[in-house]
Amino acid sequence: MIPLLFGITIISFGMMHLAPGEPVVVGQEFNPKVSAQDIERLRAYYGLDKPLYEQYLNWLNRLVVLDFGKSFSADGRDVIDKISERIPVTLWINILAMLLIIVIAIPIGIISAVKRDSWLDKCMTLFVFIGFAIPSFWLGLLLMIGLGVNMNWLPISGLHDYNWQQMGFWQQQIDLLSHLILPIFVSAIGGLAGMSRFMRSGMLEVIRSDYITTARAMGVPEKSIRYRLALKNAMLPIITLLGLSIPGLIGGSVIVEQLFSLPGMGLLFFEAVMSRDYPLVMGITVIGAVLTLLGNLIADISYAWADPRIRHGRNG
Amino acid sequence: MIYFARSFPLMFIGGLIVACVTLLALLAPWIAPYDPSEINVKVILLPPSWEHWCGTDTLGRDVFSRMLYGARVSLAVGFVAVGISLVIGLVLGAVSGFSGGRVDAVIMRLTDMVLCFPTFFLILAVIAFLEPSIWNIMIVIGLTSWMGVTRLVRAEFLSLRHREFVLAAQGLGVSSIRMMWRYLLPNAMGPVLVSAVLGIAGAVLVESGLSFLGLGVQPPDASWGNILTEGKDNIQIAWWLSMFPGLAILITVLGYNLLGEGLRDFFDPKLKQ
Numbered sequence A: 001m002i003p004l005l006f007g008i009t010i011i012s013f014g015m016m017h018l019a020p021g022e023p024v025v026v027g028q029e030f031n032p033k034v035s036a037q038d039i040e041r042l043r044a045y046y047g048l049d050k051p052l053y054e055q056y057l058n059w060l061n062r063l064v065v066l067d068f069g070k071s072f073s074a075d076g077r078d079v080i081d082k083i084s085e086r087i088p089v090t091l092w093i094n095i096l097a098m099l100l101i102i103v104i105a106i107p108i109g110i111i112s113a114v115k116r117d118s119w120l121d122k123c124m125t126l127f128v129f130i131g132f133a134i135p136s137f138w139l140g141l142l143l144m145i146g147l148g149v150n151m152n153w154l155p156i157s158g159l160h161d162y163n164w165q166q167m168g169f170w171q172q173q174i175d176l177l178s179h180l181i182l183p184i185f186v187s188a189i190g191g192l193a194g195m196s197r198f199m200r201s202g203m204l205e206v207i208r209s210d211y212i213t214t215a216r217a218m219g220v221p222e223k224s225i226r227y228r229l230a231l232k233n234a235m236l237p238i239i240t241l242l243g244l245s246i247p248g249l250i251g252g253s254v255i256v257e258q259l260f261s262l263p264g265m266g267l268l269f270f271e272a273v274m275s276r277d278y279p280l281v282m283g284i285t286v287i288g289a290v291l292t293l294l295g296n297l298i299a300d301i302s303y304a305w306a307d308p309r310i311r312h313g314r315n316g
Numbered sequence B: 001m002i003y004f005a006r007s008f009p010l011m012f013i014g015g016l017i018v019a020c021v022t023l024l025a026l027l028a029p030w031i032a033p034y035d036p037s038e039i040n041v042k043v044i045l046l047p048p049s050w051e052h053w054c055g056t057d058t059l060g061r062d063v064f065s066r067m068l069y070g071a072r073v074s075l076a077v078g079f080v081a082v083g084i085s086l087v088i089g090l091v092l093g094a095v096s097g098f099s100g101g102r103v104d105a106v107i108m109r110l111t112d113m114v115l116c117f118p119t120f121f122l123i124l125a126v127i128a129f130l131e132p133s134i135w136n137i138m139i140v141i142g143l144t145s146w147m148g149v150t151r152l153v154r155a156e157f158l159s160l161r162h163r164e165f166v167l168a169a170q171g172l173g174v175s176s177i178r179m180m181w182r183y184l185l186p187n188a189m190g191p192v193l194v195s196a197v198l199g200i201a202g203a204v205l206v207e208s209g210l211s212f213l214g215l216g217v218q219p220p221d222a223s224w225g226n227i228l229t230e231g232k233d234n235i236q237i238a239w240w241l242s243m244f245p246g247l248a249i250l251i252t253v254l255g256y257n258l259l260g261e262g263l264r265d266f267f268d269p270k271l272k273q
Helices: A002-018 A036-046 A052-064 A079-114 A119-133 A136-150 A169-207 A210-217 A222-244 A246-259 A265-274 A278-306 B002-007 B009-026 B063-099 B101-116 B119-129 B134-143 B147-160 B164-171 B176-212 B224-233 B239-267
Strands: none
Touching: A002 A052, A002 A278, A002 B101, A002 B119, A052 A278, A079 A119, A079 A169, A079 A222, A079 A246, A079 A265, A079 A278, A119 A169, A119 B176, A119 B239, A136 A169, A136 A246, A136 B176, A136 B224, A136 B239, A169 A222, A169 A246, A210 A222, A222 A246, A222 A278, A246 A265, A246 A278, A246 B119, A265 A278, A265 B119, A278 B101, A278 B119, B002 B009, B009 B063, B009 B239, B063 B101, B063 B134, B063 B147, B063 B176, B063 B224, B063 B239, B101 B147, B119 B134, B119 B176, B134 B176, B147 B176, B164 B176, B176 B224, B176 B239, B224 B239
């Protein structure tokens, strides 16, 4: 895991610094008051005058003690502070989106597999294909027009209503939730489609396997075949898939947060990238990678927990 | 024809959609009723009508014509990006699966690493730092989407490596390169083709997402994504600006996905039963 993280930082650091254009220069080219010496001074101040490998080692050195450096932007705050105030929004949206995916996709997959080729299965397959193909921001836009602007049912941007301060505790929670419904749904749609498709094919495969046929021949009732014997094995690949879908969710949060103007990590990343705030970009990349790796670790552990073959080693 | 449509409905519908979209994109200069970048201030933001099938945008340009030209951009990005990712994926996967051992371990580590990366972050960063041009977009999407193909080819090579026909060829002294190219690769082509077709769909989606953030193909060139961005800015007054390009993306991606799924069933009939 650590070498993996190491590699990721090298790649992003290299790519970022090799790209033409420097943060101190951006926005200053046309400013007559900034002389060449000023730019040199600024570069020295931010450590950009040193060779690339030295900059990287410096950065890495500080990272070891969790010091992400200071942001290049005008406020010059610590990167870690900037990220930590933005991260809860992104985490909540993604966790809730993932829960939504699990809660909806698994039953859909099971039902389509059990009632294969029924009209229900066909409807769900159609839904899955559309869910796969729909650009999430477009869906978000349509929902904003439909539910937000025309119907006026849900708020379309931000986290809180303007009178948030005056609300009671429960009112605040309801307000927050109503602001999050659309973003969560939009983040979840792609995963929803993929996961239910996967669940369906997994379930179909298991239902055809020998031990299920045996169980059926031995007169085990159909219900307990489905939900006690088949389901457990069909669920296994889902765990891996959930782990693999984390990078997509985190990456997707840029678009979702931009669309709904949510103050999360994705939007922060977008702003950092646009203003070439190197320390901030690197910080968010590292945090994103750590989150992904953590997610994969959790997936691996729960895999071992769910599958006795892995828990007891291959020959156990 | 009818037999084909009956036996492979997914492939048929998908192929039909893909063929139509490709044809429209190729014939854009002949079909388009207006010049896609012709500005006409007299017809700003007109709703769809007989003269302008999909309405006009904030500069009075015909949205239908812009979408036809946008199709060229989206499809070109899809094809070239997938081409790049195929080349990388095939080479890495082939080398990895054929040579095994340490080389394999290194390549697989690399693959895991890129898989763990929130790739959209990477794409975004690179595009923003370089100029957001169509070539950069193609290259970056290609460079960040080869992992699936690599894994596929490697798995296929691993399972084929010890089969009799390969051993026989090896015994006859066939060189490694020739072995991979002539004996192993053709056997792995099915799944690779499927993932390439699905990859085109993915690339079209990523490009539209980038354009939506303003980092895609830059105006005045049209792309579905940047028409949509304009749609977002005028969402209250001009629904057609966001409706039609979105539908175009949806239908195109749907077509490629259906085609991919159909091809998968075709190459691996076991899954279908």
